[in-house]
Amino acid sequence: MSALLHVDAVTVDYGGFKALDGFSLDLAQGETRVVIGPNGAGKSTLCDTIIGRVRPTHGAIRFMGEDISRLSEPAIVARGICRKFQAPGVLPSLTVQDNMALAARTDRRWWKALSHGIPAAERAFVAETLDRVGLAARAGTPAGELSHGEKQWLEIGMVLATRAQVILLDEPTAGMGPAETRATAELVRELGTSRTVLVIDHDMSFVEQLEAPVTVMHQGRLLASGTLDEVRADREVAAVYLGHTA
Numbered sequence: 523m524s525a526l527l528h529v530d531a532v533t534v535d536y537g538g539f540k541a542l543d544g545f546s547l548d549l550a551q552g553e554t555r556v557v558i559g560p561n562g563a564g565k566s567t568l569c570d571t572i573i574g575r576v577r578p579t580h581g582a583i584r585f586m587g588e589d590i591s592r593l594s595e596p597a598i599v600a601r602g603i604c605r606k607f608q609a610p611g612v613l614p615s616l617t618v619q620d621n622m623a624l625a626a627r628t629d630r631r632w633w634k635a636l637s638h639g640i641p642a643a644e645r646a647f648v649a650e651t652l653d654r655v656g657l658a659a660r661a662g663t664p665a666g667e668l669s670h671g672e673k674q675w676l677e678i679g680m681v682l683a684t685r686a687q688v689i690l691l692d693e694p695t696a697g698m699g700p701a702e703t704r705a706t707a708e709l710v711r712e713l714g715t716s717r718t719v720l721v722i723d724h725d726m727s728f729v730e731q732l733e734a735p736v737t738v739m740h741q742g743r744l745l746a747s748g749t750l751d752e753v754r755a756d757r758e759v760a761a762v763y764l765g766h767t768a
């Protein structure tokens with residue numbers, strides 16, 4: 523089966539230091555994949571390269587067969603790839619519903635969106651998306667009043683609201699306690715039923731709960747790939763990564 527997203531032997535060279543070093547990864551339509559690796563392995567650079575913030579020195583990123591590695595970030599987002607950053611980026615003074623409505627707008631002129639209210643056709647979609655991320659009861663709350671976990675879920679919902687096909691989640695559980703982490707795992711699994719998802723994370727209990735195939739990176743290269751149990755059993759992985767964190 524051909525990949526929806528194909529990271530093809532990508533090298534990112536910073537003046538001789540290779541943050542990615544001939545790294546390849548295929549994401550099939552509908553797949554959820556977790557990328558783990560020690561600090562500095564190149565995980566964020568991988569996301570940055572897919573979304574167009576960093577240009578590959580060699581290799582290419584292909585999405586639905588098209589080489590997107592020279593496109594701008596907005597052009598890549600317009601094709602259906604969206605990234606949720608580590609730092610929450612919601613507008614705190616707007617309600618949860620209005621943040622979601624802005625993300626859902628195909629017309630990105632926010633002043634227009636807000637001054638005219640949410641169009642009826644989008645209202646149902648916004649409500650449905652809030653429900654999917656468990657924030658329906660918080661629709662009227664200013665986003666600044668949400669808990670840390672709720673803000674993260676709102677951000678994930680905002681990515682969903684863009685109708686992106688491929689969702690990149692960079693450490694979605696950063697700063698969360700066990701209960702919020704469990705709820706996030708459930709949410710990501712739910713997202714995986716309708717989208718293609720690439721998750722980067724350090725938190726092993728979270729990765730376990732995702733029950734998804736795992737790719738391990740080290741020094742910009744692919745170290746191992748398989749189920750979490752398989753990569754845990756890999757001696758090289760244990761040596762460079764799991765041995766230090768488990």
Ligand SMILES: Nc1ncnc2c1ncn2[C@@H]1O[C@H](COP(=O)(O)OP(=O)(O)OP(=O)(O)O)[C@@H](O)[C@H]1O
Nearest residue numbers: 536539540541559560561562563564565566567568
């Ligand atoms: N603009 C840059 N110039 C030079 N080196 C960089 C640049 N960006 C990243 N690096 C280096 O590339 C390597 C990979 O960084 P990256 O942030 O992708 O790793 P990571 O796996 O996401 O790490 P972490 O888990 O700590 O976030 C690191 O050694 C980092 O210092």
